[in-house]
Amino acid sequence: MSYLEDIKEHYAKFGDQELLTFAEKNAKDLTAEARTVIREELAKRGLSKDVPETDKPNFSSEPIESKPSAVNELDDEFEGFMHRKLSSANFGALTISFIVIIVPLIIIVFGFLLQLVPVILIGLICFGFFTFRLKKLKGARKGGEYWLDLIRYNSTDIVWIKPIVVKHTVYFVVTLYREKQFQLLTSDHLQVTINCDSDHDREMFFRGITKYLSKTHIGYSAEVDILYSESPENFFLNVRRSREYYPVSRLAPYP
Numbered sequence: 001m002s003y004l005e006d007i008k009e010h011y012a013k014f015g016d017q018e019l020l021t022f023a024e025k026n027a028k029d030l031t032a033e034a035r036t037v038i039r040e041e042l043a044k045r046g047l048s049k050d051v052p053e054t055d056k057p058n059f060s061s062e063p064i065e066s067k068p069s070a071v072n073e074l075d076d077e078f079e080g081f082m083h084r085k086l087s088s089a090n091f092g093a094l095t096i097s098f099i100v101i102i103v104p105l106i107i108i109v110f111g112f113l114l115q116l117v118p119v120i121l122i123g124l125i126c127f128g129f130f131t132f133r134l135k136k137l138k139g140a141r142k143g144g145e146y147w148l149d150l151i152r153y154n155s156t157d158i159v160w161i162k163p164i165v166v167k168h169t170v171y172f173v174v175t176l177y178r179e180k181q182f183q184l185l186t187s188d189h190l191q192v193t194i195n196c197d198s199d200h201d202r203e204m205f206f207r208g209i210t211k212y213l214s215k216t217h218i219g220y221s222a223e224v225d226i227l228y229s230e231s232p233e234n235f236f237l238n239v240r241r242s243r244e245y246y247p248v249s250r251l252a253p254y255p
Helices: 003-012 016-029 032-044 076-114 117-141 144-153 199-212 222-230 232-241
Strands: 158-170 174-186 191-195
Touching: 003 032, 016 032, 076 117, 076 144, 076 191, 076 199, 117 191, 158 222, 158 232, 222 232
Parallel strands: none
Antiparallel strands: 158 174, 174 191
């Protein structure tokens, strides 16, 4: 579903008075596209309310296109870098998927052979739990070409780039090392995580996203995490309304 379709569906759910009040209080902070949708919705209901034409200058008023204006022709260096990182994420996801499915099945078979009902139940519980957790690996299992094509042809479907630091500790006390990662999340609840431990990797990553994913929100806060969890398909709209929107384009430019 496109950005415009999202906001049309969103405002269509408002009651008459709720829509009038929202237009009065918030219209100046919305994009031109959102204001147009509100005007059309008011007219369709026979309601009268002036909605201003000009944008208020703040982060939330930066226009977001539902689709990129043209196909992103990825440069060879960035494409090769992302292909390596995404292929590694895909291999890891497939390996984990195999392990978390085969281990509970072995437990269940072992329980049947020994006729131990508690062991069978443990295997079934593990299978159900692990299968549910595997949903988070769905995006990584799609493979590198899927994500590269998304950047090429539907880059605005990638709505959030989340920075992650993973600590590896001994006995939860001594930190051995930290892994710096970035997670790409889409409007249809897919995600993939890539490692960027070296300065070179981070430079390559940031140079690419500033060029090809400039509209994507980047950064982390608890509120942003909640907004995405509640509605990935409406994330762009909601993160702008909450004034949390920070596009990649606002990062320092990379040569």
